[in-house]
Amino acid sequence: MRGLCQLRDRGTRCLLTGRRLHRRGPRRAAGRRPACRGGGGSGQLPDGRAVHRGRLTAVIASSHGRTVLIVGAGLGGARTAKQLRAAGFDERITLVGSETHPPYDRPPLSKQVLAGKWPPERTQLLSEPDVAELDLDLRLGAGVASIDGSEVLLETGDRIGFDDLVIASGVSARTLPGQPSHAALHVLRTLDDCLRLREHLTAARSLLIVGGGFIGAEVAAVARTQGIDVTMVEALPLPLARVLGATVARQCADLHRDNGVRIVGNATIEQFVATNGAAGVVLAAGETIEADCVLVGVGTVLNTAW
Numbered sequence: 447m448r449g450l451c452q453l454r455d456r457g458t459r460c461l462l463t464g465r466r467l468h469r470r471g472p473r474r475a476a477g478r479r480p481a482c483r484g485g486g487g488s489g490q491l492p493d494g495r496a497v498h499r500g501r502l503t504a505v506i507a508s509s510h511g512r513t514v515l516i517v518g519a520g521l522g523g524a525r526t527a528k529q530l531r532a533a534g535f536d537e538r539i540t541l542v543g544s545e546t547h548p549p550y551d552r553p554p555l556s557k558q559v560l561a562g563k564w565p566p567e568r569t570q571l572l573s574e575p576d577v578a579e580l581d582l583d584l585r586l587g588a589g590v591a592s593i594d595g596s597e598v599l600l601e602t603g604d605r606i607g608f609d610d611l612v613i614a615s616g617v618s619a620r621t622l623p624g625q626p627s628h629a630a631l632h633v634l635r636t637l638d639d640c641l642r643l644r645e646h647l648t649a650a651r652s653l654l655i656v657g658g659g660f661i662g663a664e665v666a667a668v669a670r671t672q673g674i675d676v677t678m679v680e681a682l683p684l685p686l687a688r689v690l691g692a693t694v695a696r697q698c699a700d701l702h703r704d705n706g707v708r709i710v711g712n713a714t715i716e717q718f719v720a721t722n723g724a725a726g727v728v729l730a731a732g733e734t735i736e737a738d739c740v741l742v743g744v745g746t747v748l749n750t751a752w
């Protein structure tokens with residue numbers, strides 16, 4: 447409690463940024479609780495409780511007996527819990543995640559873990575002892591289905607009350623219209639996605655990557671180290687052009703080509719095809735490209751449906 451009391455002595459300030467939380471002047475409506483925007487979109491529910499969305503870096507200074515509920519046990523959720531404790535918040539923190547795994551780091555999923563160089567455990571952001579030391583109420587394996595007043599409703603039907611709600615539910619892999627569900631078709635967002643793809647690649651001779659973003663590029667590089675034939679189809683003239691610009695994208699494309707990756711730019715997918723063992727796409731230009739394994743890496747969508 448020491449940290450909180452010290453903070454209160456200095457007036458109401460954000461626990462993490464130290465900024466004053468009071469709005470000055472007449473703009474502050476009577477009865478509204480002060481909130482720190484902390485660089486991400488923050489706001490209040492109609493009854494005045496604080497909600498912090500998106501790129502959250504701060505939470506409000508809470509009073510004794512309050513519960514902070516964090517929805518999303520990914521990097522953002524885990525870091526928020528850690529920072530709250532580091533800043534002296536020692537009231538209840540509940541961290542709810544829809545995945546069954548404790549919080550883990552995703553970047554190695556398209557690199558070291560996919561390549562089999564790291565065991566999945568090495569990506570863990572919070573170990574069991576960490577959870578105990580931070581005194582977190584960690585609830586995994588059931589997502590939040592909706593917010594109902596001062597409670598959230600889990601997919602299991604259970605309810606959890608909160609005073610302050612942190613939304614850290616991140617994103618999911620985007621899929622394309624007409625993309626069928628098929629054993630040979632993959633996306634890569636979660637540890638389970640990674641392990642499925644890794645296993646499939648051990649038996650695959652060919653890989654088709656739909657989408658030339660970072661994840662597609664990284665998976666292409668890993669697959670080539672395993673001797674797999676890789677074709678990458680990209681809607682733009684060059685992979686990575688949107689994020690890196692044409693000059694660097696051209697250099698990256700050259701590296702991939704030198705490494706044996708076939709790149710098909712300006713590609714429009716007409717439809718997916720799937721047979722027993724393989725899957726593929728038909729391009730508007732007329733070519734059909736099939737492979738033992740297909741990865742669709744075309745960006746993400748916000749997990750805001752709940």
Ligand SMILES: Cc1cc2nc3c(=O)[nH]c(=O)nc-3n(C[C@H](O)[C@H](O)[C@H](O)COP(=O)(O)OP(=O)(O)OC[C@H]3O[C@@H](n4cnc5c(N)ncnc54)[C@H](O)[C@@H]3O)c2cc1C
Pocket residue numbers: 517518519520521522523542543544545551552553554555556588589590591614615616617618634635636661749752
């Ligand atoms: C394969 C891969 C490689 C990457 N490589 C890099 C890299 O090299 N460099 C880099 O900077 N970034 C990289 N990233 C991006 C980086 O991982 C993300 O920026 C980061 O994961 C964002 O963290 P987050 O906590 O905001 O969201 P997320 O990681 O998406 O976590 C959100 C969590 O909330 C859960 N959730 C969603 N809805 C609910 C709900 N209703 N109830 C409860 N839980 C819910 C989700 O299951 C998820 O576990 C990579 C991502 C991937 C997938």
